[in-house]
Amino acid sequence: MTPAFPLVRKVSGLREREFDLLVVGGGIYGAWAAYDAAQRGLSVALIEQNDWGSATSQSSSKLIHGGLRYLENFEFGLVRHALIERRVLARIAPHLVHPMNFILPLWKGSRVSAFKLGAGLTIYDWLSIGWQPVQRHKHFKRDRLMRRYPFLASDGLEAGFRYGDCQEDDARLVIPVVAAAQQHGAVCANRVAATRLFDEDGRRGAEVTDRETGERFAIRARTQIATVGPWIRELAGANAPRVKLVKGTHLVMPGIPNCHSAFLLTAPQDGRVFFVIPWYHRTLVGTTESEIGHPDEAVPNDEEQRYLLSAAQAWLPGASWRPENVISRFSGARTLQAQEAGTLSKVSREFEISEPRPGLFVPIGGKYTTSRHDASRVVDRVCRKLGQKLDCKTDELRLPGAPAGDDFAGWQADAVTRLRQAGVDTDAARQLSLRHGTAVERALDLIAAEPALATRLDADSPFIGVEAVMARLDEMARDFDDVTRRRIPLQILARSDGAWRERTEDILARL
Known part of the structure; x- marks a missing residue:
């Protein structure tokens, strides 16, 4: 079996034979x-015009979740399917998918009543x-919410709920899946x-x-699978299936202390x-949702920023x-089924497979959480x-990177200690273990040779x-953007005028 890492860009291998699947x-x-196809024994070629995960897959809400709002x-079926996949991904990639608590505050006049919300969360747990x-949901009284989250709007706050879902780093997660394919x-x-399918x-x-x-x-x-999302019209031309292109925008804001x-x-x-x-000690606020005509229109604008900031300020005034506090903003475009509905929120998120020619x-629709299972249906x-x-x-x-056994916490504690x-600080050590898993051994070897890393x-x-070095040597990062946007998301998390640019450029120049 070929090693998962380093990822090898073997363009010559694309010309050597006829593949079962491109x-x-x-x-x-x-x-x-x-x-999936390679694991089943098919001969497979995988190509990307830019970098792995460089389009829609780097612009999600960074969640592996069941989609509580779809219950409305x-x-x-969609929610149950996503919750099953949440379990699968947390088991096969515990270093990349980890639990997070979500809070649902209720203010006087909220669109959904406490009874209805409690019933929905009970169904969510049951599904x-x-x-x-993650933990099952729990009800919180007003005073407890305010003690824990004093930045919430207190006027009219009545109660709230906690429920569990999972978080990940979307662009980061693409890399070990590509490595597994290799x-x-x-x-x-x-x-x-x-440039053309024939x-x-x-x-x-x-x-x-x-x-x-x-x-x-x-x-x-x-055979071919075109997983190009909103670019399917450009690639398939007249054969392209009809889809809606939907843009979503997020803001990156400062972190809320102790939250x-x-x-x-x-x-x-x-x-x-x-x-x-x-x-990563910042806060994501999003997302908006609007229909666009071309993927090039997936660019954040000031109106979306005003909308998200205003909404966040209304409920979290203490933040x-x-x-002037906006650190960065990003947008992505995805495809949904070409349904006619009153609003985009009513358009089905169900996944479907089109075969425009034999x-x-x-693939059309779907979501990051269910991508593994959806892809398996296409390979079927x-x-x-x-x-x-x-x-x-x-x-x-x-x-790749997932430690053996069921004691991830024990493995991580040992990795962080080492x-x-x-010489790595505690917080960075913890994040390195979550982002790279067992590849911390590679990081330790590189640091031993150059402690400044x-x-x-x-x-x-x-x-x-050391993460910049590993991105370039082991993860097929080809340039500065690959390293600092997808392997390490500094471009959206750090101030643009920070010294990190020069430090990263110096490391890459030495390579």
Whole structure:
């Protein structure tokens, strides 16, 4: 079996044979599809025109969750499915998917009553029957909420609930899934753009361009999966299925002191649900939702910033957030089914598979949480097309970096101790163990050779120099943006004028 790491960009391997499957698009759906198919024994090529997870997959709310708000639309099957996947991902990747408490405060006149909310949370817990990585929901009285979260708006606050879901680093999670695909034999290369899919004269595949050398060549494959999200129109042309393109925007705000819980709130302007989520000592506020005509329109704007800030200020006045406190903002675009509905929130999030021509499969809809299982359904279709009966086992196999055994807390405590002994501060050591898992051994070796790599790149962010080295040497990061946006999300977490840029550039220059 090929080692999972280092990731090897073997472009020459794309030309050597006809593959059973070509996956175009290296976001989370493409990564899972390539891994699943390779694990089943198919010959697989996975290509991405930019970097792994560089589009929609780096712009989510960073959650693995059941979708509590979908219960309001009676989408019980979707919620149950997502809760099962939350359990699977927490088991196969405990270093990447970890529990987080969510708080649902209730103010006088709230759109949903305490009784209805309590009933919904009971259903949410019931739908997650079986082992789960989170606690069951709990009711809190007003005084207890105010003691724990004094920054909440006290006027009209009546009570609240706590429930559990999970958090992850979306772009980070894509990397070990790509590595798992490589480990099982897939040929993986970023910076390779598909310019045309062809099915002619008995030949199938894609014409591609190596964006680093300019070389053009063809990849031959008996089947293809186009996991390109909102770019499907450009790739498939007239064959593209009809979809809605939906933009979501998040703000990155300063962290709320001593707050480790997330909040599920409704915007007073229009009643839309939004999250306030702690992430790497910052706070994510989002998301908006609006239909767009082209993926290039997925850019944050001032109106969205005003909307999110106003909503957050209404319910969390003690956070004292103002426009000048915005650290960064980001947007992503995803596809939903082309349904006609009164509002976007009413459009189904159910996943579907389109086959616009024989042997070409296009996923539509879905969500980050269910991407593993959704991808397995697409690969099932591929196997049927190829006349093979092969079973998916990605729900059983641990992702690269996941420590063996069931005592993750014990493993992590030992890893943090060893990293501290090597000169890494406690918080950065903990985050390194969560982001890299068993690859802390590689980090320790590199730090032993160059102790300065144990220091932070940015004083306010828990990332150290060795992560930039590992990104470049082991994780197929090709440039500064790959390193500082997706392998280490400093571009959205750190102030743009910080010294981290120069420090990171110095490390990469030495490589």
